[in-house]
Amino acid sequence: GAVVSQHPSRVICKSGTSVKIECRSLDFQATTMFWYRQFPKQSLMLMATSNEGSKATYEQGVEKDKFLINHASLTLSTLTVTSAHPEDSSFYICSAREGRAGGSPLHFGNGTRLTVT
Amino acid sequence: GQNIDQPTEMTATEGAIVQINCTYQTSGFNGLFWYQQHAGEAPTFLSYNVLDGLEEKGRFSSFLSRSKGYSYLLLKELQMKDSASYLCAVADSNYQLIWGAGTKLIIKP
Numbered sequence: 088g089a090v091v092s093q094h095p096s097r098v099i100c101k102s103g104t105s106v107k108i109e110c111r112s113l114d115f116q117a118t119t120m121f122w123y124r125q126f127p128k129q130s131l132m133l134m135a136t137s138n139e140g141s142k143a144t145y146e147q148g149v150e151k152d153k154f155l156i157n158h159a160s161l162t163l164s165t166l167t168v169t170s171a172h173p174e175d176s177s178f179y180i181c182s183a184r185e186g187r188a189g190g191s192p193l194h195f196g197n198g199t200r201l202t203v204t
Numbered sequence: 205g206q207n208i209d210q211p212t213e214m215t216a217t218e219g220a221i222v223q224i225n226c227t228y229q230t231s232g233f234n235g236l237f238w239y240q241q242h243a244g245e246a247p248t249f250l251s252y253n254v255l256d257g258l259e260e261k262g263r264f265s266s267f268l269s270r271s272k273g274y275s276y277l278l279l280k281e282l283q284m285k286d287s288a289s290y291l292c293a294v295a296d297s298n299y300q301l302i303w304g305a306g307t308k309l310i311i312k313p
Contacts, residue, residue, distance in 0.1 A: 130305040180246045195246040
């Protein structure tokens with residue numbers, strides 16, 4: 088089945104530094120990838136839709152200058168949390184749809200738990 | 205607005221059957237997904253329904269009624285490892301996924 092690899096799985100960084108999270112589709116091409124954030128005991132919140140070769144589409148309330156997304160190829164999207172602050176501590180999850188049809192399920196990476204101290 | 209409702213928490217006994225309901229109101233409908241999410245982990249895909257009726261996959265089944273805006277996930281022969289959150293998500297007219305808040309299922313011996 089389709090596999091999405093996300094790295095790193097955990098990261099602890101100091102306030103003010105930047106963190107890059109990678110998301111790769113291992114056995115399929117993903118023209119679109121999605122970045123989610125999930126706070127404890129809350130539902131998934133879509134942050135942005137990453138489109139290969141073009142600018143990402145951000146959800147309302149998500150700062151595009153703070154959460155930089157680069158979808159450089161059909162198998163790789165990166166999310167960079169710039170100048171991280173403790174309130175950015177969360178579980179970040181990427182996902183990709185295997186096929187183009189809307190009914191194709193999303194496959195999720197294993198997530199990245201970010202802790203900003 | 206768009207809305208997905210599912211119970212916050214349910215408790216069931218090992219070996220029993222449990223049904224988790226999901227009702228939705230969305231701008232268009234292009235299918236309903238169920239995902240399982242264990243604590244601290246990413247969601248994993250369970251099922252997809254786009255036509256009315258029951259889809260069975262091993263111990264798990266999912267039902268959809270589009271006219272009622274209603275779905276349920278049925279889990280049979282419950283095992284302790286089924287303790288997790290179950291997320292209902294609907295693809296709207298733009299194929300954007302609208303997520304429910306999830307149902308935390310607690311399995312007791």
